[in-house]
Amino acid sequence: MIMDDRQYMSIGQVQDQFLNPKTPKVGKENNSLPTGENSFASVLNKIKDGADNINSEGAVKFSKHAMNRLSMRNIELTQDQMQRLSHGREEAMEKGIKDSLILVDQLAFIVNVPSSTVVTAMDQTENKSNVFTNIDGAVIA
Template sequence: MLISEYLALRNQISVTTGNTVVQPANGTAKDAVQGGSFAEALQEKLNEKHGVEFSKHALQRLEERSIDLSENETLERLNKGVELAAGKGSSETLVLVGRNAFVVSVKNNKVITTLSDNELNGNVFTNIDSTVIV
């Protein structure tokens, strides 16, 4: 899903970044990405509806790798995985959601980075104390 498509689906966003409105309540998807960064708009929307936050790095990776958070309830499943890891006392966990991987700081409730299925093969994940598959 493209950034503009994501924002179009979430047509209720009204975020300000400095002096610029990212998307008025009835704006078009094209208007949504003008005047502000995707990362800021996405983070604001995620903070409104979901518990887990995304680092700036993770937001960049989502955009670069075209990871669709609305597909197959990815964001909801990610939040569930973080809750499961927190329940077991994890501090840094790898959450596998479908074909995507998210490295999450459970103690900070923040996604550190993301990987799509194309990058998973041949990777070594370090500095994690658990893995959750949801």
């Protein structure tokens, strides 16, 4: 076994280095975390604020699966239907529903309420059995 002369820091030394940083000396580069517009915290807050804005407005987004279902079944939503779907999601959220069946006209949507995501969509005439699973509430919008 070959040993080299490298010296490794102990766990205590590593903790001290990151948990108790010393004031940078003159002439030394400051290795502190970035702050300001491009810092991780700033970017994270912008993303969070954007998500909050979407949820507060009641807008829904469609999963890739739901988009494929809409396309495959030639379902096109009007602006009024989109607003009613979003309103249905808001009502489901107010009632504490996590996964909801939302009916809009002859269309049925399974929506994950906390993420405001339509998981799947179908025309009610296509669902011959009229059985929906893995939901904990339904809204007729």
